[in-house]
Amino acid sequence: MTFLPDETVAEKALPDATLPGLWPLVRILRTCRFVDLTHGFSAETPHSPDFGPARIKQLYGYEDELNGRPAGFLAHEFSFAGQYGTHVDPPGHFHRGMRLLDELPVAEMVLPLAVLDITAAVERDPDSCVGLADLERWENVHGRVPAGAFVALRSGWSRRWPSQEHMLNRDAAGIRHSPGWSLAVLRKLFEERGIAACGHETIDTDPGLTLSLTGEGPLERYVLGRDRWQIELMANLDEVPEAGAMLVASWPKAIGASGFPARIFAIHGRNEAPDRHDAA
Numbered sequence: 001m002t003f004l005p006d007e008t009v010a011e012k013a014l015p016d017a018t019l020p021g022l023w024p025l026v027r028i029l030r031t032c033r034f035v036d037l038t039h040g041f042s043a044e045t046p047h048s049p050d051f052g053p054a055r056i057k058q059l060y061g062y063e064d065e066l067n068g069r070p071a072g073f074l075a076h077e078f079s080f081a082g083q084y085g086t087h088v089d090p091p092g093h094f095h096r097g098m099r100l101l102d103e104l105p106v107a108e109m110v111l112p113l114a115v116l117d118i119t120a121a122v123e124r125d126p127d128s129c130v131g132l133a134d135l136e137r138w139e140n141v142h143g144r145v146p147a148g149a150f151v152a153l154r155s156g157w158s159r160r161w162p163s164q165e166h167m168l169n170r171d172a173a174g175i176r177h178s179p180g181w182s183l184a185v186l187r188k189l190f191e192e193r194g195i196a197a198c199g200h201e202t203i204d205t206d207p208g209l210t211l212s213l214t215g216e217g218p219l220e221r222y223v224l225g226r227d228r229w230q231i232e233l234m235a236n237l238d239e240v241p242e243a244g245a246m247l248v249a250s251w252p253k254a255i256g257a258s259g260f261p262a263r264i265f266a267i268h269g270r271n272e273a274p275d276r277h278d279a280a
Contacts, residue, residue, distance in 0.1 A: 001036045002239050035266040037247070039161055039235045041085030046160075046167040046233070048203055054080035082259030086233045088251050093258045094217075094224040101257035104229055111150040111196055113247040113266055114138070115237060117275065118179060119156040126169055126177045128155075129207050130185050141275075142243040147194035150247045154237040155179045158201040161235070167203055176208030181219050190226045197249075198223060199231035199264075231264055240266045242275040 039045070043053045056078055060071040082101075083089065091098035116138055121128040130153055138145070145151065157179060160166035169177045179202060189195045204211055205220035223230050231249060245268035251260045 001236060002033050029267065031270060032267045033270055033272075035236055035239045035245075035268070037231075037234050037236050037240075037264045037266055038086040038262070039158070039233055041080075041261060044162060044164075045085050046162060046164040046203065047081070047084055049168065051081035051083060054078065054084055080261075082254075082257055082261075083232070085261045086231065086235065086264065087259055088249065088262040089220070089224060089230050089232065089259050090257075091224045091227050091229065094221050098224070098227060099229075101251065101260055102253045102255050108196055108229070109249050111148060111247050111249075112146050113240065113245040114142070114145050114149050114151045114195075115154050115240060115242045115245075115275075116151060116185075117154045117242060119154055119238075122155045122157065122179045126179060127207060127209055128179045129182045130179075131182055132184050132188065135185055135188060138242060145189065145193045145195060149193075149195045150197045150199065150231075150249070151189055151195050152198070152231075152234060152237055152247075153179075153181060153200040155201050156238070158233075158235050158237070169208065170212075175212040178202050178204075178208035180207030180210070181205055183219060183222065186219060186222060190223070190228060195228075197229050197231070199234050201234050201237060203233060205230060205232070231262060234264070238274055240274055241268055241272040244268055244272050 041054065043056055045054065047053065056076055059075045059077050060066060060073060062070065062072060062074055064071050083093075088101065090101050090104055092100040116130055116134055118128055118130050118134055157167070160169070167178070171177060181198070181200065186198070189198065204217060205223060206217045211217060220230070245266045247264065247266050249262055249264040251262040254260055
């Protein structure tokens with residue numbers, strides 16, 4: 001979902017360009033598009049078959065009795081796996097002794113956003129994976145992927161949300177058919193381009209075939225083993241351009257956590273329309 005600032009409110013809120021520090025940057029941000037890259041979640045949210053659905057219980061309603069009188073507030077209790085909904089995976093999710101959620105610094109939460117698009121290929125074949133040719137095409141158009149970037153894989157898979165069945169896309173034999181990354185592209189991005197993190201619309205980093213046939217996720221293990229983090233189950237990547245946007249990602253600072261639902265969004269200029277290419 002894309003959000004544009006209210007023109008009247010934005011104009012009133014503009015700080016003077018002579019103000020100190022970073023405050024004048026608000027002038028730029030007020031003219032930008034904000035795109036929510038996060039799915040809302042509930043007990044019906046698609047999730048990894050390794051985990052169960054969330055359990056959400058209302059503890060108090062506004063009129064519920066508390067100490068002999070109406071509570072006057074609404075409160076819920078949530079129980080879910082850390083890898084639920086749009087979520088962040090820190091390195092320690094797969095690797096003992098590596099960084100966990102509270103150890104990821106806030107400086108890594110605002111990053112240049114690059115988007116690799118394989119939507120057209122996935123429409124023809126749901127088992128498609130991003131290849132070096134896709135990365136080469138991106139760099140031929142936009143230049144070298146910047147160091148410290150967040151690279152997202154746009155596959156169109158989030159259109160299947162919120163159906164668990166359609167997200168997993170199992171055949172009659174129970175084999176999952178969903179797109180994913182490739183080791184060649186991930187190696188190029190992390191080892192040669194020096195990116196900070198990656199993300200995708202699917203439930204997993206690895207393609208569905210790999211997960212179904214081997215029961216393992218070697219690509220996710222590789223990403224997290226580089227001491228990098230990732231975001232899974234991203235939304236609305238079709239509303240951001242391939243290059244030029246910024247990604248902002250945040251999550252609770254849960255001590256020793258191996259993952260948690262995240263809130264992520266992109267900021268880009270009003271005239272930066274999403275790029276869509278045939279990624280065959």
